[in-house]
Amino acid sequence: MLKSKLLWILTFSLLITAGCRYDMQDQPRYKVYKSSDWFQDGRASRELPEGTVPRGFLRDNKALYTGKIEGVTATAQTNEQGQQITFPDVVSEFPMPVTQEVLDKGEQKFKVYCSLCHGAFGNGDGMIVRRGFPKPPSYNDDRLRNAPVGHFFDVATNGWGKMQGYASQVSVADRWAIVAYIRALQISQNPNKTATTAPTTGKTEEKPVATPTPAPANTNTNVAPKPSNTNSNVKTTNVTNTAAKPTKTGGNK
Amino acid sequence: MAQLFHKSANNIAKASIVGAIVLAGVAGFAYTVIARSSYLTGRYIERQQPVQFSHRHHVGDDGIDCRYCHTTVETTASAGMPPTQTCMNCHSQIWNDSPYLEPVRASYRENKPIKWERVHDLPEFVYFNHSIHVNKGIGCSSCHGDVANMASVYQENTLQMEWCIACHKDPQSNLRPKSEIFNTAFDPSTLSEDEQKKLKEDYKIRSREMLTSCSMCHR
Numbered sequence: 357m358l359k360s361k362l363l364w365i366l367t368f369s370l371l372i373t374a375g376c377r378y379d380m381q382d383q384p385r386y387k388v389y390k391s392s393d394w395f396q397d398g399r400a401s402r403e404l405p406e407g408t409v410p411r412g413f414l415r416d417n418k419a420l421y422t423g424k425i426e427g428v429t430a431t432a433q434t435n436e437q438g439q440q441i442t443f444p445d446v447v448s449e450f451p452m453p454v455t456q457e458v459l460d461k462g463e464q465k466f467k468v469y470c471s472l473c474h475g476a477f478g479n480g481d482g483m484i485v486r487r488g489f490p491k492p493p494s495y496n497d498d499r500l501r502n503a504p505v506g507h508f509f510d511v512a513t514n515g516w517g518k519m520q521g522y523a524s525q526v527s528v529a530d531r532w533a534i535v536a537y538i539r540a541l542q543i544s545q546n547p548n549k550t551a552t553t554a555p556t557t558g559k560t561e562e563k564p565v566a567t568p569t570p571a572p573a574n575t576n577t578n579v580a581p582k583p584s585n586t587n588s589n590v591k592t593t594n595v596t597n598t599a600a601k602p603t604k605t606g607g608n609k
Numbered sequence: 610m611a612q613l614f615h616k617s618a619n620n621i622a623k624a625s626i627v628g629a630i631v632l633a634g635v636a637g638f639a640y641t642v643i644a645r646s647s648y649l650t651g652r653y654i655e656r657q658q659p660v661q662f663s664h665r666h667h668v669g670d671d672g673i674d675c676r677y678c679h680t681t682v683e684t685t686a687s688a689g690m691p692p693t694q695t696c697m698n699c700h701s702q703i704w705n706d707s708p709y710l711e712p713v714r715a716s717y718r719e720n721k722p723i724k725w726e727r728v729h730d731l732p733e734f735v736y737f738n739h740s741i742h743v744n745k746g747i748g749c750s751s752c753h754g755d756v757a758n759m760a761s762v763y764q765e766n767t768l769q770m771e772w773c774i775a776c777h778k779d780p781q782s783n784l785r786p787k788s789e790i791f792n793t794a795f796d797p798s799t800l801s802e803d804e805q806k807k808l809k810e811d812y813k814i815r816s817r818e819m820l821t822s823c824s825m826c827h828r
Contacts, residue, residue, distance in 0.1 A: 380732065380733070380734050381732035381733060381734070382732075382733060383733045383734075385733070387733065388686075388687045389687070389690055391722075391724060397720065397721050397722065398721065398722060398724065399722055467674070468674040468676045468677055469676075469677060472671070472672065472673055472674075472677070483671050483672050484671060484673075484699060484703075487671060487703065488702075488703045489699060489702050489703050490702055518701075518702055520694070520697065520698045520701065522698075524692065524694060524695075525677070525680050525695065526680075
């Protein structure tokens with residue numbers, strides 16, 4: 357009698373432990389995108405407090421990380437349509453060497469992040485534009501062909517008018533690679549004209565290879581000095597640029 | 610003393626031995642079926658999401674690349690979920706008064722994340738990494754199915770250990786060229802054997818012993 361009772365208890369406790377695997381399935385630790393009741397916004401992954409500089413992220417090379425020149429005081433000029441035509445506060449040379457590798461990466465990233473609006477050739481006829489997004493200007497008109505590379509980097513980083521910035525989606529190196537590819541694209545679309553700040557040599561029509569131009573940022577400081585942030589007359593502010601991180605709720609049980 | 614059991618008990622005893630074996634077999638079979646059922650693995654089950662986001666519209670119709678939203682899929686373990694900002698890149702201008710997008714706008718206004726319901730969820734004692742699969746020639750559709758044609762994402766495979774191992778034993782037939790990784794319509798089995806062999810060499814796929822060693826996934 358006792359034996360069978362024991363057997364029942366054993367069987368039952370075994371059955372109960374069958375449910376216990378979930379302790380190991382959902383451990384009390386936070387994985388990426390998990391939600392947390394502890395914080396008000398429900399995210400387990402916290403954002404760094406404003407002004408935190410992780411080791412190795414000092415980013416004191418302003419030309420590389422912002423595409424801008426410090427201490428410029430010239431105001432930008434605009435044309436009749438109100439489009440900005442001079443860009444005094446941005447660098448006009450690549451702050452890193454432009455190699456075939458960089459161009460290849462730029463092409464790949466351009467096709468992921470930019471061509472859906474700007475079109476494969478930069479003419480501003482991408483799929484999302486056909487679905488009703490405002491049409492961006494063509495990269496191949498004179499204004500943008502003559503714009504310095506820093507302008508493209510600045511737009512890709514902070515946005516411009518109706519376009520949002522891509523800093524959170526595309527890394528600094530990849531943004532410069534995209535700019536290099538856009539330059540190559542502009543040359544290939546306008547073989548007879550040359551953009552002022554084009555990467556120099558063109559090997560093939562499709563993808564001109566730029567000679568490495570390790571342009572130190574400081575050499576450009578002879579550009580007309582003027583305050584940098586006043587030129588944003590076409591540029592809407594991106595103050596609400598808070599990237600809300602989604603959290604994923606619990607498991608599938 | 611009277612006989613404790615009737616004579617027929619002999620037959621019952623014999624029958625119960627056979628019965629027990631049959632029952633154990635049936636129970637074992639039922640277990641394997643139940644363990645692989647979509648009820649336990651979550652396979653094919655569509656989940657109610659806070660926003661009716663459709664991959665078919667965004668990827669299939671509009672041609673947006675997976676990496677536009679799942680930005681870290683090539684570089685980290687997690688594929689990355691798009692922050693609300695990513696949606697607003699487009700939806701600040703288009704469909705910006707659609708009622709379907711109100712949760713997105715609310716999230717943006719209030720700086721509160723959208724709580725997507727998880728579709729794929731491995732147990733936490735398993736280590737999984739997207740970047741190595743994507744960089745070594747395994748396309749999204751080999752594991753997630755034809756996402757570009759799903760109105761709402763569901764789990765295409767069981768995500769059980771036997772499924773991982775089945776591919777790790779011999780990944781060759783699942784490899785595809787770099788250019789087709791994000792193309793969910795591509796079918797790796799259309800490649801010839803020679804092409805597959807070449808891919809395997811190019812990607813430097815490690816040996817079967819290494820890929821099936823327990824510490825690879827349980828670390």
